[in-house]
Amino acid sequence: MPHVHVAGIDIGSTYTKAIALNGNREVVGTAVRRTGFKLAQAAEGVFEELLKASRLERSVIAYVAATGYGRYTAPFRHTQITELTAHAQAAVHLFPETRTLLDIGGQDIKALKIDAQGRVKAFRLNDKCAAGTGAFLEKTARYLGLTTDDIGPYAIRSTKPVEVSSVCAVFAESEVINHLANGIPAEDIMMGAMVALGGRAVQLMRRVGLEPGYMLAGGMTRNAAMVNALEDNLKSKLKVAPDGLGQLNGALGAALLGLRRVEKLIAEGRPIPPTAAQQGQTDTAARRRWSAQAVKKRVEPCTVTGSCPVVIKVLPQAVAAA
Amino acid sequence: MTTEILEAAPAGTVAAADFDPRVEGQRLIKDWYAGLAEAPRRGQHVANVFVMGNAVEILRAFDFQLVFPEINSLQTGVRKASGEYIRLSEDYGMSPDVCSYVKADVGLMLKENEHPVGRIPKAHLAIASNMCSTFIKWAEIWERWLKVPTFVLDLPGQRATNWRVRPGDAQHAADSRWVEAQFRDLIEKCEKITGKRFDIDRLAEVEERVNQMVFHWNNVMALNRMCPAPYNAMLDGLTYIGIMNVYRGAPEGVEFMRRLERQLKAKVARGEGRVAEERFRLLFSGTPCYVSMRRLVELFETWGGVFAYSDYLTFAAGGMDAGELVYDTSRPLESLAEITALAAQRGLSNQFFAHERLEQQIRDYAVDGIVFHGIKSCRFVSSGMADTRDYLNKRLAVPSLYIESDLIDPRYWSDAQIKNRVDAFFEALNQRGVPPPGDRKTIAAEAGRAA
Numbered sequence: 001m002p003h004v005h006v007a008g009i010d011i012g013s014t015y016t017k018a019i020a021l022n023g024n025r026e027v028v029g030t031a032v033r034r035t036g037f038k039l040a041q042a043a044e045g046v047f048e049e050l051l052k053a054s055r056l057e058r059s060v061i062a063y064v065a066a067t068g069y070g071r072y073t074a075p076f077r078h079t080q081i082t083e084l085t086a087h088a089q090a091a092v093h094l095f096p097e098t099r100t101l102l103d104i105g106g107q108d109i110k111a112l113k114i115d116a117q118g119r120v121k122a123f124r125l126n127d128k129c130a131a132g133t134g135a136f137l138e139k140t141a142r143y144l145g146l147t148t149d150d151i152g153p154y155a156i157r158s159t160k161p162v163e164v165s166s167v168c169a170v171f172a173e174s175e176v177i178n179h180l181a182n183g184i185p186a187e188d189i190m191m192g193a194m195v196a197l198g199g200r201a202v203q204l205m206r207r208v209g210l211e212p213g214y215m216l217a218g219g220m221t222r223n224a225a226m227v228n229a230l231e232d233n234l235k236s237k238l239k240v241a242p243d244g245l246g247q248l249n250g251a252l253g254a255a256l257l258g259l260r261r262v263e264k265l266i267a268e269g270r271p272i273p274p275t276a277a278q279q280g281q282t283d284t285a286a287r288r289r290w291s292a293q294a295v296k297k298r299v300e301p302c303t304v305t306g307s308c309p310v311v312i313k314v315l316p317q318a319v320a321a322a
Numbered sequence: 323m324t325t326e327i328l329e330a331a332p333a334g335t336v337a338a339a340d341f342d343p344r345v346e347g348q349r350l351i352k353d354w355y356a357g358l359a360e361a362p363r364r365g366q367h368v369a370n371v372f373v374m375g376n377a378v379e380i381l382r383a384f385d386f387q388l389v390f391p392e393i394n395s396l397q398t399g400v401r402k403a404s405g406e407y408i409r410l411s412e413d414y415g416m417s418p419d420v421c422s423y424v425k426a427d428v429g430l431m432l433k434e435n436e437h438p439v440g441r442i443p444k445a446h447l448a449i450a451s452n453m454c455s456t457f458i459k460w461a462e463i464w465e466r467w468l469k470v471p472t473f474v475l476d477l478p479g480q481r482a483t484n485w486r487v488r489p490g491d492a493q494h495a496a497d498s499r500w501v502e503a504q505f506r507d508l509i510e511k512c513e514k515i516t517g518k519r520f521d522i523d524r525l526a527e528v529e530e531r532v533n534q535m536v537f538h539w540n541n542v543m544a545l546n547r548m549c550p551a552p553y554n555a556m557l558d559g560l561t562y563i564g565i566m567n568v569y570r571g572a573p574e575g576v577e578f579m580r581r582l583e584r585q586l587k588a589k590v591a592r593g594e595g596r597v598a599e600e601r602f603r604l605l606f607s608g609t610p611c612y613v614s615m616r617r618l619v620e621l622f623e624t625w626g627g628v629f630a631y632s633d634y635l636t637f638a639a640g641g642m643d644a645g646e647l648v649y650d651t652s653r654p655l656e657s658l659a660e661i662t663a664l665a666a667q668r669g670l671s672n673q674f675f676a677h678e679r680l681e682q683q684i685r686d687y688a689v690d691g692i693v694f695h696g697i698k699s700c701r702f703v704s705s706g707m708a709d710t711r712d713y714l715n716k717r718l719a720v721p722s723l724y725i726e727s728d729l730i731d732p733r734y735w736s737d738a739q740i741k742n743r744v745d746a747f748f749e750a751l752n753q754r755g756v757p758p759p760g761d762r763k764t765i766a767a768e769a770g771r772a773a
Binding site: 083085122127 | 749
């Protein structure tokens with residue numbers, strides 16, 4: 001069914017990601033933008049960018065599956081799936097041997113144990129501490145005067161990472177300031193923060209049960225230093241999707257599940273169900289994060305809007321898997 | 323007992339509409355609080371007690387008005403006022419890590435006993451026990467702040483793998499004698515405080531009523547083995563257990579439990595469940611999050627998930643969870659000591675041997691998954707969950723979910739985080755597939771008969 005197109009939208013806490021697939025499970029376009037404060041607007045914006053990037057009309061997208069924390073806020077979605085289920089699906093699609101998956105997100109880390117069909121057998125999420133999340137690295141970078149994109153290239157120069165031992169993100173930041181005051185090079189501090197984060201992430205993987213066939217997903221896949229820190233701790237290699245697709249893993253999983261649903265509906269001769277908005281579930285469309293109430297000034301759109309590093313049209317792995 | 327219930331369920335002839343357990347339960351709790359506020363005016367003596375290891379039967383024989391500080395604290399949570407009480411105690415200097423029940427009670431004292439439901443009277447006596455180490459510290463606060471005389475019951479118990487106290491064995495006999503001696507001291511103390519002579523016939527009457535309540539309570543729990551489950555163990559069940567504790571040994575308590583059992587039997591006979599379509603039967607292990615319990619249950623019920631059973635209904639029932647714990651009213655004091663010694667063992671062993679007990683309950687209630695709820699306030703009930711979870715996953719391949727919040731501290735409830743975990747749990751359950759409802763009915767009924 002190559003004429004069928006589906007989209008997966010992953011509305012995460014930091015970035016909103018979208019991917020479009022054709023009926024052969026080939027990637028025809030992607031888009032990424034910062035989520036910001038208005039989740040529904042971020043979903044709509046990324047969908048528009050996705051349509052542009054994939055040169056598709058909105059009417060051509062038969063089915064939209066939303067995932068991520070903001071999954072209920074996309075009014076044009078046909079279904080919503082948690083990112084855990086979505087990640088697991090994409091993981092076995094990209095690397096069929098994957099059994100233990102780690103996703104480091106902006107505000108949480110997920111470790112999943114999955115079976116050969118991409119079903120979640122068990123999962124563990126980090127507790128409420130921010131010291132084990134991508135946001136912790138972003139804050140550390142900010143203290144060191146680095147941008148998010150600089151984190152990886154900068155940290156990889158480190159020769160002697162320092163210890164960042166605190167289990168609390170706020171206290172860890174105090175440690176970072178203390179290290180700076182003691183004249184420790186910024187790259188060693190940055191790498192120290194990554195080693196600390198890596199330790200917490202691998203601990204979570206141990207809690208879910210380490211089963212060979214490790215894969216890393218999420219925005220951290222773009223960060224070679226972080227991948228190194230994780231592999232050192234794990235003492236094993238992690239599979240990472242190529243060409244920035246790791247960040248889009250959740251969206252890809254949602255799209256794959258959406259496509260499977262469409263195939264089933266077509267095979268059974270049933271119509272595509274209406275979207276959430278068509279079903280009258282519009283209450284969530286205007287929902288904002290609580291913190292938006294506190295922000296008085298207008299939030300400018302992020303400059304990286306639409307500049308997704310994914311340039312490929314068709315993944316060789318996807319073709320092989322299909 | 324269970325087999326009799328399942329086979330002899332009435333054919334829907336009993337009208338259930340005349341009794342709404344939720345409304346009736348709320349009315350009884352309201353009446354109890356009104357009784358508390360009136361106690362000083364009536365000249366009635368007041369005793370602070372905990373729900374476990376509390377010698378309520380003796381206190382009732384002396385006509386004490388009972389105050390349950392744990393229930394006062396949880397009611398601040400139910401009424402969304404706990405944050406204010408906890409803040410007061412933290413302003414005073416208590417750490418965020420202290421049990422939130424204690425802090426809400428300290429907040430209550432700082433507010434001069436003004437509770438959202440009414441004024442809580444000052445106690446003339448407080449009973450604590452070693453069932454929980456916090457109980458002893460908590461009672462010390464009453465003693466220091468309010469000059470309340472405190473009686474700490476020492477309930478003996480050993481812990482080791484495969485170690486059990488069995489009714490009638492030498493260890494149990496020795497434990498019972500030790501507990502009975504303490505009860506005799508307590509009786510002397512009650513006589514001095516109230517100026518009344520101890521009436522052993524009155525104690526026997528109270529015990530008889532407790533026996534009746536326990537009988538109905540066990541039947542009520544067993545009725546939830548049916549598919550669909552007639553009530554949600556973590557919402558409706560919390561109301562029922564509240565009555566079990568507050569009205570333990572009181573005529574109103576017996577009547578409530580009797581009518582509740584009748585109403586649920588009728589519901590089972592009609593095939594009526596808690597939710598329109600019961601898709602997943604679940605077991606809840608741990609303590610509730612009173613401040614968000616309705617929301618938590620809603621998160622599960624939107625997926626058709628019903629808590630058919632919760633171990634909270636056993637360990638928070640003050641040791642009244644097992645059919646064999648029946649008072650021998652021909653020797654009331656000795657029997658009270660024997661059962662208190664056993665119930666204490668059982669209450670603590672429920673934590674130590676949780677995996678074995680849950681394994682049985684998973685079968686009895688034909689559940690599809692277990693939800694563990696760890697709480698910040700109580701590491702005692704939360705710390706063994708990792709072991710239990712690991713055992714059940716590996717031994718029975720039962721899927722489980724771990725969520726964390728608190729009893730009544732609203733700061734520990736993170737809605738987005740918990741919803742995400744709950745949704746993912748159900749997606750995984752969906753992918754596993756469950757037997758269709760028709761088969762489940764048979765499985766649940768057979769599990770009940772086997773028991």
